[in-house]
Structure formats: C-alpha cells, structure tokens
Amino acid sequence: MSTPVIIVEHGAVGYDGRPVLRDVSLTVTAGEVVAVLGANGSGKSTLIRAILGLVPLGAGSITLFDRPLRQFRQWQRIGYVPQRLGAGGGVPATVREVVASGRLARRGVLRPPGAADRAAVDAALRAVGLADRASDPVATLSGGQQQRTLIARALAGQPELLILDEPTAGVDAASQEAFAGALRDFVADGGTVLLVAHELGPLRPVISRAVVVHQGGICHDGAVPDPAGHHAEPDHDHVHPHGPDEPAGLWSN
C-alpha cells in the first residue's frame, strides 16, 4: 500500500452557511495523479482550497503527509497553482523573477539565492519549455505561457505534492502539451499531483485516477470517465463565477 499524501474524511465545507461539500472522503497516495472533475460550481475548487487550509472545514478532517491539517507547517512540500494569475497586473516582473519567487519558502526572504536556487529555477523553466523566455516580462506572454510560468514557479520550490486548479483552462495546445510533459517528469521523479480539470485533453494519459464531485459529495472515484461524459467534453460550457478571492498570498509570497 502506497503512502497517503492527502486524506479527506467526511469533509464538509460551506460559505455563509450554505453547504457546498457535504460529505467528501478522498485519499491521494504518493505517485498518483488525481483529477477532480465535476460540473460548474460543484465545489472542485472549494475541495482543493479546503485541502490547502484556505477555507475552513465545517465537519470532518484533513490529513497532509500524516499530519492533521491544523498542525501542518511544511508548506514547502506543496506547490499550489491557483486558477488565475489574479490581480497584480502592471508589475513588470520577468518570467525568471516569477519562477524564482517559488524558491522563497525554501531559502527564506533574507538569504540571497544560491546555486541550488538558480539550478532549480533553470530546471523548472526547462520543464515547462520557457527557458528562452526567461528574461521577458510576464505580461508579454500568452495566457498559456503565463499559466506555464505559474506551474514553473510551483515546480521551482521542488514540492512533493502539486495542487493545480484548472491548469489547462483556456490554454493553447502547445502549452497543454508542455504541461503534460512537465507533469509526467514530475511524477517520474516521485511527485504526487491533485488537479482540477474540465477538459483533460493531452493530460488524459498522465491521469491515474479521477474523482467526480457532484451534489456535495464524490459520485465517482476510479478510472478516468469516458470523454463523452459532460464535464470532459471539449465544448462543455464552462464559465467562471469566481470573485476576486483567489488567495493572493500563495501567489505573491
């Protein structure tokens, strides 16, 4: 039996007293790539935000790397890529600077970057195919390349677990392929992945298991459903009702 990395037991989460997740149980073990699927507003993002401690559990429990979430402090073991780049536009950061910011949790803010930091940033840029854009301002990149920059930022921290919220939504085909390759390498090196997805596309062969969130619970946990399933269809109508509440701290620190 593989080592559990995430355990959610009977988790319930709501906003302003309105339940979104009622009874969710999920275990992700080391080396898995688990896709969280489900209709718009079913609570996929809420599930991963709860796992990251960004929204409180109303009931149940979450364990990360054998530690109750409440006591978990080793956030450098987890790389998180939120759904959107979010506010903060206008900051003329280069791709390298953004990716290098993924090292901060490891090296501390006051210590200058060393050879290991530079090597990790270079490796992350190569993994997502952006080494040649390292000196360019992020704002000059396409949406897909910006998303790849965020993924490289998470990889640069050399996490053991990557949590990604719709990493390929609205992303060009080349970026999706680059991302699938980066994920494959990450898992080959012993990493574990939990990601929210709508269309799996090139990711499909990398996914080892799918869970489908429906009506506050998990209605499927197993093989990746057929693409004919409504949430996996490429032309599935998908809108983003999210407000400006994406956790800026995890992006900007």
Ligand SMILES: Nc1ncnc2c1ncn2[C@@H]1O[C@H](COP(=O)(O)OP(=O)(O)OP(=O)(O)O)[C@@H](O)[C@H]1O
């Ligand atoms: N911060 C919040 N405050 C209040 N309600 C919220 C908040 N975040 C999400 N919700 C609501 O909770 C429900 C689940 O949202 P969530 O973002 O988890 O769904 P999702 O499955 O990720 O959706 P999508 O596929 O559209 O990204 C939705 O009805 C949403 O409007």
